[in-house]
Amino acid sequence: MTSPVRTELHDDVLVVISDNPPVNALGAAVRQGLKDGIKEGLANDGVKAIVIRCDGRTFHAGADITEFGKPPMGPSLPDVLDEMERAPKPTIAAIHGTALGGGLEVALACNYRIAVPSAKLGVPEVKLGLLPGAGGTQRLPRVVGVEQALEMTVFGNPISAKAAEASGLVDRLVEDDLAGAAIAFAREVAAKGDHPVSSARTDKLPDAAAIDGIFEAFTQKNGRKMRGFDAPAANMRCVRAAAEMPYEQGVKVEREEFMKLMTGDQSKAQRHLFFAERQAAKIDDVPKDTPLIDIKKVGIIGAGTMGGGIAMNFLSAGIPVTTLEMSDDALERGRGVVGRNYAGNVKGGRMTEAQAKGAMDIWTGTTDYADLADCDLIIEAVFESMDVKKDVFGKLDSHVKQGAILASNTSYLNIDEIAAATSRPDAVVGMHFFSPANIMKLLEVVRGAKTSDAVLATVMALSKKIGKVAVVAGVCDGFIGNRMLKPRQVEANKLIMEGAKPWDIDRVFVEFGFPMGPFQMSDLAGLDIGWHRDESRIETLRDELCAAGRWGQKTGKGFYDYDDSRRGSPSDEVEALIAKWAEKESRPQRHVPDEEIRERCLYTMVNEGALILEEGMAQRASDIDVVWIYGYGWPRYTGGPMMWADLTGLDVIVAGLEKHAAEMPEWPLSQMLKDKAAKGETFN
Structure with missing residues (x-):
């Protein structure tokens, strides 16, 4: 097969060019091509510098995600980049489009980086539950400093070329003719006696006495955003290793953390979502060449x-x-x-x-x-x-x-x-x-x-x-989302009549990873939405709450009592009303364990999702996951309700539903769910 990487000799500068549409992903053939290109440049005594650049619309925009989960093919990116960094001739990355993930790691392994102003640079691996695993967590702090490296690795958001220049990540910006400018820059730096090596730099690293303070301040500021996710903490541990250890030891920490993430459920779930979002845009039975209506107004x-x-x-x-x-x-x-x-x-x-x-x-x-x-x-x-x-x-x-x-x-x-x-x-x-x-x-x-x-x-x-x-x-x-919301809410309402407190149910949801629980959500939206507004017609607990002016946050009281800052606290009045209605409905009170709350509120949602698939109301299980991640705050690191069920085990879900069948007669068990569980299959 023709290599996606070629070389061009411009007198004393060798240009190694990748052309691997659409985003020059760093698949095995590209990695081999980069390795061969560096080797060619070093073998030619007439070559004084090597430029790494890409054809098409972007620089290397990351790893080839289709290789995830498959047996590794050499050469590995860490090995290629270590060879590149050890090259005795200066290497220059010429960046346009996006240098993301492994692409930025390629650029960091070069001695210099030149870019057009429209370029973006970043390490978004954390969004797939991973970290930059080719030395990125070790080289980046040495080039831009620990604070900037924490922001970039923990949140994964790219920065502009201008910001990259200000931080030292980019050495020079050029307005046009990147290819020509990179060659000219290569000749300029070739005349220097020595060249910056990212892994060897220490000038941007903090003093040992300052390290604890930097990481404590970052955690205090961002702890809530990182709650529940494994990858941000792993990225932080790796950046800390860069600040405290020699490069050779730091990359060992990075490799260990990377492998733990790669084989863990959270990364499986987040990689699943990456593909699920793209798959959701496809309509199975509508031809791709269907003419579109022009929407001008x-x-x-x-x-x-x-x-x-x-x-x-x-x-x-x-x-x-x-x-x-x-x-x-x-x-x-x-x-x-x-x-x-x-x-x-x-x-x-x-x-x-x-x-x-x-x-x-x-x-x-x-x-x-x-x-x-x-x-x-x-x-x-x-x-x-x-x-x-x-x-x-x-x-x-x-x-x-x-x-x-x-x-x-x-x-x-x-x-x-x-x-x-x-x-x-x-x-x-x-x-x-x-x-x-x-x-x-x-x-x-x-x-x-x-x-x-x-x-x-x-x-x-x-x-x-x-x-x-x-x-x-x-x-x-x-449809999909609100249909699955119904059994969750019904079971939550039944559970508070059986002895569970609203705040205990909400706590279980928050601990699972939701931003708030069902009763907190009701208070936020307003208990009065859809209420009949007749204060003399008290047929349910909700009617009584609304008639008492307990409409939620907007009236300062709902299931919770709220202070002036809208912070909620458990309400004695609501607890008394629940006890009154439980007695009126002859509901004996008991201790409800957290496990039962999860099983009755969340397993029923999975069951409803399976019924939706059975009926053809959703094209695929991953579409259901996309709905709940983007519309209802389901924790991203679980991959959505159907992927979470896959990772939990469908046999576990079925056993939980069967255990509570007597309390939940209104939710017939999905035959699809039962069959898949019996066969050891998954939805996704």
Whole structure:
């Protein structure tokens, strides 16, 4: 096979060029090519310096992830980079696009780095539950200092070439002709007597007396963000080794930590999600060449919190939006909310004033359906009532041009019934955004029985343009996410009647890795949402809580009592009310162990996910994982509910469900789950 790496001799400079589309990943053939290129440069006495660069749109953007889990093929990247760093002739990395992960490690093993201003540099391995395992955790602190190395390795976010130059990671920026500039730079540095070797540097490392303080301050500042994840702590241990040990000892620590992560469940789960997100964008039975509808203008029905958030997605992407409301006052309130959100983005440095103004300039409001006539996509974001939604879609059908997509933001309702209110059910689709819609990445795209391939493909492609992670769902109550939320909430509510305290259930969820538990979530959202508002009609515990003004954080009391800073504490009043309702419903009280809370609340969700797959309401198990990671705060390091079940063992899940079957008669055990457990299979 032809090597993806070639060499070009420019008089006294040898250029080693990788051409391995799409991102010049460092697969075995590329690693061998780099090794051979360095060897060629060293063997030629006329060569004074060696330049490493890439063709295509980027420098090496990381390891070849398809090699993960397979038998290793030589040469290993650590061995190649050690050889590169030991070369007696200067090596220069010429960086464009992104130098990420192993790509940045290649650049660090070179003596010098030159880059274009648009380049990005980083080590994102932590996002796959890993660490830079080719000396990156040891060379990076020596080049940029421990504080910068901690930020880069623990969080994995890339930095700009300009920031890299300021930290010493990049030696020179060039505006254009990177290839020519790199050769000229190589000749310039070749004349020097010695050259910086990353692994040998100590000038950026802190004094021994300062090391404890640096790591304690970093942990105190970032501990909450790292909670539950193994990889950030492993990256910290490796950076600390770089600060305290010679390079040869530090790389041994790095290798040990890397292998522990690579073989651990968290990295398996996070690598699973990497592929799952990409797989979710594919629709199995829609041809890849399906023509897309050109979306030049979007209409949105409703200027409330959800409607405004949805509008921002399109406005920020440069797509004009017309929002329809019932009154000018409602429009003005909606515009004010969107304006304040953009002002907050500017203040937080997430966009410039010019970008915010540009987005607001392409927003228009109306109270007349006729003004939506030229829209290519209209999204309804009104009250969650079938009658209201059918009325809206009937009006859209009579005002909006043929060929336009009609979408509902419903979170539960039947898309096919909504579509039946129009004369073009093939144009109707669900677009379930999650609140706050301008921030949350998940978009459930609900495929109706008659939704056309072109409509579905267009919405999936558009979701990427507006920065969403889209998952296709079928028509069923609650689709994927809210359907699986139901058994969790039902069981949590039953458990507090049996003796578990709301705060104990929430604690189990937080310890599992959720940002909050179900009762904390209820207080945050508001217990009054969907309440009938009749204070004399007390039929449930929730009715009594609402009638007593315990609506959640907004009234300072819900399941919890809240102080002025909205910090919650267990409520004696709620505990007494729960005891009252348990007695009224003849529910004997008992101690409920944490294990039972997990099994009844989480195992039932896995079972519901299996039923969703059985019914064809989700294309694949990994789609369910994507929904719960991006929409509901399921802990990323478990890979999502279905991957977590795989790692736990489906036989364990089935045994737990069967153990509690008497307490949970409303959740029939999935035949798919039972069969897979019996055969020792997994969902993913």
